[in-house]
Amino acid sequence: MRSETEAKIRNVRKFGRYARAIAAVSAALVLLFMVFIWGAILAGPWAPGGGPKIGIGAYIVTGDHLLGAPIKAWSLIVVTVMLGITAWILFQLHLLFNELAVGSIYAKPTVWHLRQVGLWSMAAAVIQLILPPLSFALAEIGYLDRALLTAVDSERRGNALSFGPVFGGFITASMILLASWIMDVGRETAEDAEAMRREADLVI
Numbered sequence: 001m002r003s004e005t006e007a008k009i010r011n012v013r014k015f016g017r018y019a020r021a022i023a024a025v026s027a028a029l030v031l032l033f034m035v036f037i038w039g040a041i042l043a044g045p046w047a048p049g050g051g052p053k054i055g056i057g058a059y060i061v062t063g064d065h066l067l068g069a070p071i072k073a074w075s076l077i078v079v080t081v082m083l084g085i086t087a088w089i090l091f092q093l094h095l096l097f098n099e100l101a102v103g104s105i106y107a108k109p110t111v112w113h114l115r116q117v118g119l120w121s122m123a124a125a126v127i128q129l130i131l132p133p134l135s136f137a138l139a140e141i142g143y144l145d146r147a148l149l150t151a152v153d154s155e156r157r158g159n160a161l162s163f164g165p166v167f168g169g170f171i172t173a174s175m176i177l178l179a180s181w182i183m184d185v186g187r188e189t190a191e192d193a194e195a196m197r198r199e200a201d202l203v204i
Contacts, residue, residue, distance in 0.1 A: 027087045041075050044067065057078070058133070106187040118180055
């Protein structure tokens with residue numbers, strides 16, 4: 001192996017060691033934040049006139065409007081699903097970076113973890129797409145009290161607990177899945193080339 005290649009691999013392993021720690025800490029922080037939001041929802045109403053604003057699709061719920069079991073239950077479901085997926089993606093990134101830290105670059109586990117990041121990112125984008133009409137339907141049938149809801153269009157979205165642009169999520173997930181596919185093809189090509197080299201050595 002060329003010295004330049006060895007240097008690059010060392011850099012990848014060094015990056016992996018730092019990145020896996022950052023991903024693990026980030027996943028833990030997301031889980032702690034989710035527990036905090038659970039407590040805020042279950043204890044509501046709180047922080048009258050302020051507090052975090054929770055995006056539940058087509059609507060926003062503020063701390064002083066967390067009244068009644070239905071709106072609390074739906075807020076818990078939305079927060080748990082979205083932050084749970086976020087934490088799981090970060091955990092998969094931790095495992096991916098751990099593979100890189102040990103020098104496993106074009107390997108099945110590395111490709112698998114990268115693919116998991118792409119698939120769960122795609123799932124998050126799909127949920128973001130169906131969440132607004134679903135929340136709207138729950139309000140229409142009376143499960144959610146409209147008096148406690150604020151339409152997203154009437155608020156600045158940046159003040160809400162939101163989860164990113166829907167289409168941006170689809171593009172990001174698609175690019176990650178494409179990268180995992182290319183890595184898998186590269187891995188198989190490298191394995192085939194190594195097998196052919198070994199067969200040639202045996203013939204000689």
